[in-house]
Amino acid sequence: MALGARPARPSGRPAVANLETVVFDVGETLVDETSLWERAADSAGVPRFTLMGVLGGLAVRGEPHTRVWELVGRPRPETAFAAADLYPDARPCLERLRGTYRTGAVGNTGVETEELLRPLVDFVGSSARWGVEKPSPAFFARLVAEAGTRPERIAYVGDRVDNDIVPALAAGLVAVHVRRGPWGLLHEAPPGAIRIDSLDELPAKLPSSGRRRRPLDARSG
Numbered sequence: 001m002a003l004g005a006r007p008a009r010p011s012g013r014p015a016v017a018n019l020e021t022v023v024f025d026v027g028e029t030l031v032d033e034t035s036l037w038e039r040a041a042d043s044a045g046v047p048r049f050t051l052m053g054v055l056g057g058l059a060v061r062g063e064p065h066t067r068v069w070e071l072v073g074r075p076r077p078e079t080a081f082a083a084a085d086l087y088p089d090a091r092p093c094l095e096r097l098r099g100t101y102r103t104g105a106v107g108n109t110g111v112e113t114e115e116l117l118r119p120l121v122d123f124v125g126s127s128a129r130w131g132v133e134k135p136s137p138a139f140f141a142r143l144v145a146e147a148g149t150r151p152e153r154i155a156y157v158g159d160r161v162d163n164d165i166v167p168a169l170a171a172g173l174v175a176v177h178v179r180r181g182p183w184g185l186l187h188e189a190p191p192g193a194i195r196i197d198s199l200d201e202l203p204a205k206l207p208s209s210g211r212r213r214r215p216l217d218a219r220s221g
Ligand SMILES: [Mg+2]
Pocket: 025, 026, 027, 028, 029, 158, 159, 160
């Protein structure tokens, strides 16, 4: 490429050359939600198959999954993720990336999920603490502010095209679609996203040496 020329990037091909930070969604990205929904069904007295089926229907309809409680006619029970819910590929992926990138975990979750994930990444956040939910552009603006770098130097990894991939791309981030969970399998990511089937594939999709900066909240241990 000639000096001063703009880097050629075919339309739809993600650019990751200057990546500094990799931020993960939580549900169905780092965490397997199966047990959480089973506990929720049992707690509400709804057959597990009914709850899972209605959730799938809402995913296809493009309606908020929170409508499930209205449809089954039960109040929403209190539920929270546990450390045992982490997908087997989550910890190994985060450990491999932490030497190269600043890492974060931020999703539409309660504040208690931040504590579960805090030991695994450089920074955490939640819709509950931030007071804004995906897919709002304000959520991704807050994420960029927390990361402390330019949007194009941040990758956001998520399972949901509507909540994660489309708004991340709109905010100028690199978007990585992990194809798992009901939403991840039912919805097709746009060509501008990197696609993976598990987090084991993620490190190879990113540059081998990121532009890692000193973590803003460096801690001992
Ligand atoms: Mg998710």
